[in-house]
Amino acid sequence: MSTFPFSAVVGHDDLRLALLLNAVHPGIGGVLVRGEKGTAKSTAVRALAALLPRLAVVSGCRFSCDPTATARDPDCPDGPHELGAGASETRAARLVELPVGATEDRLVGSLDLERALRDGVRAYQPGLLADAHRGVLYVDEVNLLHDHLVDLLLDAAAMGRAHVERDGVSVSHAARFLLVGTMNPEEGELRPQLLDRFGLAVEVRAARDVATRVEVVRRRMGFEADPAGFVAAWQESESETAARIAAAQARVGSVALPDAELRRIAAVCAAFDVDGMRADLVIARAAVAHAAWRGADEVAEEDVRVAARLALPHRRRRDPFDEPGIDDDALDDALREAAQQEEPPDDGGPDDSGPDDPGPGDGGPSGGGGAPQSENGTAASDASRPDTDHRPSGSTPAGDGRSAAAPPASTPFRARLLQVPGVGEGAPGRRSRARTDTGRTVRASGETPRRAADLHLPATIAAAAPHQLARGRAGSGLLLRTGDLRRAEREGREGNLVLFAVDASGSMAARARMSAVSGAVLSLLRDAYQRRDKVGLVTFRGTAAELVLPPTSSVPAAQVRLAAMRTGGRTPLADGLLRARAVLRVERLRDPRRRPLLVLLTDGRATVAAREGGDAVHDACRAAALLAADGVATVVVDCESGPVRLGLAARVAAAAGGPALGLAELSADQVAGVVRAARAA
Structure with a gap:
């Protein structure tokens, strides 16, 4: 082929x-x-x-050992190799x-x-x-x-x-x-x-x-x-590239890395505030490889620049939601400053940053994340990215048909653990209990193990021991049959589908309250990212609910949709719950092993009924009961505030068979220990 x-x-x-x-x-x-x-x-x-x-390889070696004496692996599991006539062969790289x-x-x-x-x-x-x-x-x-x-x-x-x-x-x-x-x-x-x-x-x-x-x-x-x-038709070009690779491989070991370029590499990594030393080593090796690729005997500034441009973008991330990328202008500035630095004295310590060093807000290499790169390598326009700092600060009164942009999210916090009750068999993750191929052994089963790691040795020996006499055992070895084998059942953690249903109505649109809600969702999104969950986002306001983000494994995408959320209008709580139910039913068909967790953020003040002439709060409770009947674990985050509280969110939570938590209770730092919020009905 x-x-x-x-x-x-x-x-x-x-x-x-x-x-x-x-x-x-x-x-x-x-x-x-x-x-x-x-x-x-x-x-x-x-x-x-x-x-x-x-490649030249030792014939019959399962580990592709190099037959060259200086490159041969003395610890090869198939060794030691006797290299006589016909003991080596050549083959293509795999x-x-x-x-x-x-x-x-x-x-x-x-x-x-x-x-x-x-x-x-x-x-x-x-x-x-x-x-x-x-x-x-x-x-x-x-x-x-x-x-x-x-x-x-x-x-x-x-x-x-x-x-x-x-x-x-x-x-x-x-x-x-x-x-x-x-x-x-x-x-x-x-x-x-x-x-x-x-x-x-x-x-x-x-x-x-x-x-x-x-x-x-x-x-x-x-x-x-x-x-x-x-x-x-392309064979000549391919042959030239293959020959150039072979020549560079032969030359790379002799390429020199001058101290000046090594200091340049260290200065650039320090300027971009890169964690650890891996970036320095990678840039040094990549610069040497680039010099060998272009046929040079010594690393130059252009080699360092190319290596840094490829090695630093994904190391600039300080937050799971930061975009990887590096600004070419910032890289050029860092290289220019590194070239202007004098060689440090032998007995000197690390230099302190001077007052003229670019700070986090100056656009220098140490400040802010690098802008995402466009197709031609230039920074993407700021207009293409959500910017909460330029949103209007006003809010739309409850019941008004108009809408306004949601205010900036409050400071995120470390979220408490919300779990789905029971034991699942879903995708590997870090949220709820599940039967997995890894984790602690909890019991033995009669199933035949599919691999060596699945064998429950004590249970296998116990099953075989009573039959040794009947099987004619004469020596010290244990006589085993296929039926004796026992499989170890292990319990670990799974990732879930976390669907957020966010009330974006006028009663929630007060700036302080919506900011707190956005901060809570963002904190839960960070938690979902760390626990390898899929996430989705449903919002409801006005007269209907909207699936803002279909369930996806791209948690940062949910953050972008959250930042663009509009608020204002009436509260169709029942419609929001029914829309969430429909989304979860479709996802159950697509991925039946991934169990759902619905996180509803609302004050419970429903104003739009699911049917004409109905009671809005009663309809919301009926919709919540349908979710409970589907086996959906639900957590209701009560966003109601003020001196007069109606407790409507707690009624919805009771109908859904789940707990009602206050916004403050979502913080792990304010709750003693890690608790299971999604309890069994």
Whole structure:
């Protein structure tokens, strides 16, 4: 099957350069490719693998050992290798794809359960990390991969070795590979801690230029019509790129990194206030690789600039909702200031910032997040981003048909834990109790284990022990049958679907109250981000409810929709609850394992009935009861304030079978301990 040529990919210069630099120097730590769907992310990664030089490997070695004496792994699990005639061979570099649903066993390898039970030997079955050694490990939709698997593969990529300590197996093998992860931010973000572990990150977007889009379609259709002919037409360019990669790989070890450029790297990282030292190391390695790529023997300022532009954007995030990005002007300023600094004295300490240093509000590299980048690399217009500071401060009186922009959210806080009652079987996360493949063992079941890690050894031995005499056991070994095997049931945490239903009516539109409500929702959104939930947002005001944000794993998208929320008008509480019920019913069909949690923020003062002539509050309670009948866990946040309180939100909560909490009770700092707010009915 033909692969689309790397040289034929239109545009995406940063993506192609980041991939090439990692091919030259895998120690950079891989590439994270962020971008919208349909932007040739996967095409570029698969095309790169075809350009990598062929490898000399030890014949029959499952770990692709290099037969060169100086590069041979003395600790290879298949070693020691006797390198006589015919003991080595050459093959193409592998492209190994890690599927989103992969298990830890498939990634790092595990005990060969079949051989252990059949032959009584402790045999190791290699995983995908072994297959990817000296090749490319590609993870599509890396943001949907379980966090502990991301940690494992990033550890291996950083150390160049995989260490396996499980199931009675203790193995260490070489695992040096080019790690590439692609993701669509609309489907959820990686945690900042995991973002930092990727060496380089690039943002890709479809071109808005008509001529470029035409060329993309022309080349793709040409490839589909005649793959062999299209590849042949680009063969000369592909061969040149492959030869340049091989030459850069041979040169990279001898490229010098002068002290002046090393100080420049440190100064830029300090100016951008980057946490830790990983950024400094990545920029240094990427600068060396870039110098080797352009055929130089020494790193220059241009190499540092290119490396910093690719290594710093995703490390600028201070908050889960910050946009990754870096301002080119701020980078140029930081490089200019670094060049003007004098070499520090040998006995001197760190210099204090002077009064002329740019501050957080001066647009310098240490202030505020870098602006999101547009297609041509320039900062996106401020008009394209929500700006709460420019919203009108006035509010619309209750009952007025007009609407106003919601006031800025109050300061977010650490939210208390809200849980769904019972034990689920949903997606891995950190909110509610669930039966999972990882976590603590709670019991044994009679099901046959699917993998070695699922085996409940004490229960298996207990099941087999009474039958040893009947089976004719004569020696010291235990005679096992398939029916003796017991599976360990484990309990961990799952991610839920958290649907926010926000009352945006006139009675809620008082500036202080709506600000507090927005701050509470934002705090709960941060909590949902950390616990790997899907979120959705329903608002209701006037005469109807609106699904502002369909359920998604992109929690930052909910924040953007919340910032754009309008307020004012009457209170169709029943319609809001019925709309939430309809959304949850559809989501249950799409993802039946993900249990829902409805968080309703309202003062309960319903003024619009679900049916003509009905009682608005009674209809709201009936709608809440329907949610309870559907098994939806509901938490009602009572936003009523003032000296006179009607307690209507508590009535709705009672009908829904859930608790009613005050806004202050959502703060974990104001509530002693972690509690379960969504109790069983």
